[in-house]
Amino acid sequence: MLKYHIDKIPDLRLSEPMALDLSLSEAIAGAPGVFLVSETEAEFRAMKGRITGTLGREGTDVMVDVTVGYEVPLSCVRCLEAFVRKGEVGERTLFFHEKNATADELERYGKDGWVDLGPWVRELVLTDLPFYPLCDEACKGLCPECGENRNTGSCSCHPEG
Numbered sequence: 001m002l003k004y005h006i007d008k009i010p011d012l013r014l015s016e017p018m019a020l021d022l023s024l025s026e027a028i029a030g031a032p033g034v035f036l037v038s039e040t041e042a043e044f045r046a047m048k049g050r051i052t053g054t055l056g057r058e059g060t061d062v063m064v065d066v067t068v069g070y071e072v073p074l075s076c077v078r079c080l081e082a083f084v085r086k087g088e089v090g091e092r093t094l095f096f097h098e099k100n101a102t103a104d105e106l107e108r109y110g111k112d113g114w115v116d117l118g119p120w121v122r123e124l125v126l127t128d129l130p131f132y133p134l135c136d137e138a139c140k141g142l143c144p145e146c147g148e149n150r151n152t153g154s155c156s157c158h159p160e161g
C-alpha cells in the first residue's frame with residue numbers, strides 16, 4: 001500500500017522530503033480502483049516497475065513528486081498477441097486536507113490523516129497506456145480470411161507481403 005500518515009511526512013519548512021522507492025505492484029495492489037477501464041487486481045499484480053520520488057508537506061498540504069517506471073502486459077488490438085509495454089511517467093501534485101480542498105478535481109485526504117497515493121499512482125499508469133495497444137506500429141494484424149498472424153509468416157491466402 002502507498003499510504004502515509006500526515007504525522008510521518010516531513011514538513012519541508014523544517015527538513016528534507018522523504019525519498020520514495022517502491023515496487024509498483026506492491027504499492028498499488030489493493031488500492032481502490034478509480035479509473036473506468038477493465039482493470040483487474042490480477043493485471044495490477046502482473047505489473048512490474050518502480051516508483052521513485054519524494055514526499056513532503058507544508059503544513060497540511062502534501063507535495064508528492066514521483067516517477068513511475070512500469071512494465072505492463074497488454075494485448076495487441078491488431079494481432080491479439082500479448083506483449084509488454086514499458087513506459088515511464090512522471091507527475092507532481094498536491095494532496096490537500098479535505099477541509100482545505102475546494103474543487104472536486106483536487107487530490108485530497110481525510111480527517112484521519114492518511115494520505116493514500118495508491119489510486120493516484122494507479123491512474124497515472126493507466127492514463128499513460130495507449131487506448132489501442134499495438135505490439136508494434138507496423139503490426140500487420142491477422143489475415144481477415146484465415147485468421148493467421150501476418151507478422152509471423154504468410155498464410156496461403158496472402159503469400160509474402
Ligand SMILES: [Zn+2]
Pocket residue numbers: 076077078079080081134135136139140141
Ligand atoms: Zn500486433
Ligand SMILES: [Zn+2]
Pocket residue numbers: 143144145146147148155156157158
Ligand atoms: Zn490468410
